[in-house]
Amino acid sequence: MSGTRREIPNDPGRKERILDAALEVIAEGGVHKTTHRKIAARAQVPLGSLTYYFDGIDDLLAQAFARLADTMSLLYRQTVQAAESMAEAEEAVVELICGPAYATDREMTLIFEMYAYANHNEAVSATTRAWLERSRDSLALHFTPGVSRALDALIEGWPMHRAFDDAPLDRRLVAETVHAIVSAAPRLSIDTV
Numbered sequence: 001m002s003g004t005r006r007e008i009p010n011d012p013g014r015k016e017r018i019l020d021a022a023l024e025v026i027a028e029g030g031v032h033k034t035t036h037r038k039i040a041a042r043a044q045v046p047l048g049s050l051t052y053y054f055d056g057i058d059d060l061l062a063q064a065f066a067r068l069a070d071t072m073s074l075l076y077r078q079t080v081q082a083a084e085s086m087a088e089a090e091e092a093v094v095e096l097i098c099g100p101a102y103a104t105d106r107e108m109t110l111i112f113e114m115y116a117y118a119n120h121n122e123a124v125s126a127t128t129r130a131w132l133e134r135s136r137d138s139l140a141l142h143f144t145p146g147v148s149r150a151l152d153a154l155i156e157g158w159p160m161h162r163a164f165d166d167a168p169l170d171r172r173l174v175a176e177t178v179h180a181i182v183s184a185a186p187r188l189s190i191d192t193v
Helices: 014-029 036-043 048-053 057-081 086-098 105-118 122-139 145-164 171-188
Strands: none
Touching: 014 036, 014 048, 014 057, 014 105, 036 048, 036 057, 057 086, 057 105, 057 122, 086 145, 086 171, 105 122, 105 145, 122 145, 145 171
C-alpha cells in the first residue's frame, strides 16, 4: 500500500497560508507581538501545524520575510524588465518609488519590521542582502552597477520617507532626480561605489 498519511498532504496550501498569516500578524502588531497562537488563529490551522512546518518562531519569521522579499522582488523585476528604452527604464524607477503597486503602506510596515529583525537574525539578514542584490540585478538590465546601486537606494529610501511624511511624493521631483543620477553617472564615476 503506497502513500502514507505523511506523504499525501491533506492541505497542500497550508504552509503558504501560515506564512501569509504571519505577515498579516506582523503588519498589524510588529514582530515583537507576533506569536504562534496569533499566526495559527489567523491562518485557521491547528497550533501544531506551525511546529510541523517550522523549527520555532525564528524560522517561521525568517521564511515569512523571505516570502515577502520574493514577492516584492518579482514585482520590482517585472516593472524594470518591461522597459524597452532608457526613458522607460527611468519611468519604471519612478513608478517603483511613486506608484501604488510597489511599497504599499502594508509592505512598508513589513519592510521596517524585516530590517529591524535582520539586525538580530542572521537568516533574515541574509534574506535582506539577497533582496538588495536581486533589486540591483533587476536595475542592471538597463543601468550600470553604480547607477543601479544609487537608484536602488532611492527606491528603498524614498518610500520610507513617504511613510512618515504628511504630503505625497512629488513625482516630477522624483523623475528629475532619477534622470540626474542616470545622466551624471559617467561624469561622477558612480560605478566605483
